[in-house]
Amino acid sequence: MNTPRSAVDRLLDDGSGHRPRADARRNVERLVVAARGAVAEIGVEVGTHEIARRAGVGVGTFYRRVASREALLEAVLHEVLAEIADLADRALEAPDPWAGLSDFAVGYVRLRAESCGIGEALGGACGPALDRSLAELRQRIRHLVERAQAAGAMRTDVPWQDVAFLLAAASTGPHTLGMVAGPQQWERNLQVILDGMRSARPSPLPGTPPG
Structure with missing residues (x-):
């Protein structure tokens, strides 16, 4: 049985096969943890600003690291x-x-x-x-x-x-x-x-x- 990809790996896979920078991976990991917590407490309607706040990053960083709120929630x-x-x-x-x-x-x-x-x-x-x-x-x-x-x-x-x-x-x-x-x-x-x-x-x- 194949091991399912983590949410972080799903979000970092751009199809190029290139390994992401360490800081990029850390930010995505923080966003995933924040999104999991927010989804558990608030539900799937949780907003971008709330996830970014919990992750300790700005909204600009959020959108540099993930394509959209929907993509992040789907991966989570x-x-x-x-x-x-x-x-x-x-x-x-x-x-x-x-x-x-x-x-x-x-x-x-x-x-x-x-x-x-x-x-x-x-x-x-x-x-x-x-x-x-x-x-x-x-x-x-x-x-x-x-x-x-x-x-x-x-x-x-x-x-x-x-x-x-x-x-x-x-x-x-x-x-x-x-x-x-x-x-x-x-x-x-x-x-x-x-x-x-x-x-x-x-x-x-x-x-x-x-x-």
Whole structure:
């Protein structure tokens, strides 16, 4: 399996094969780190000035180093989706198919819960730019689900498409009906979902109920 290119390498690849100057690479690395943080907190609508501010560079430097805000965000989201795909690949190698699926689910939902932008990207907010990465991730989820079902560890009446929506549903907002969610609310949600998918006895819930 080929190792996916990092966001920095994607942005520095101008097709010439020339190695970029060290200062250029450092600036792009700072922009990528800043963009990842901004996308997580604000979402994919984050502006150029905010990313540049977080990176400690001027807007002029921003545009000297990357073609556009869209190009930077696309590279960052491809990088994060590649990390999620790597989680899935490692889960597929787990000796226990249910443990592999469960571990992937925890990592996947944690990313959705902690990153506003990843939730938006996975929901299709970025248009066709991420279509291939999303298709590859769908295939991995399908393999994880079918592997767990073939092992008799998961209900066979729950297709992998349902699982994709169930995992997305585990990440909720911090408030509902005048109540405030606890810090482990998404983990509680996910445990209920996993127990509902499983063919074995339910597991104890982590954390405490919302207050």
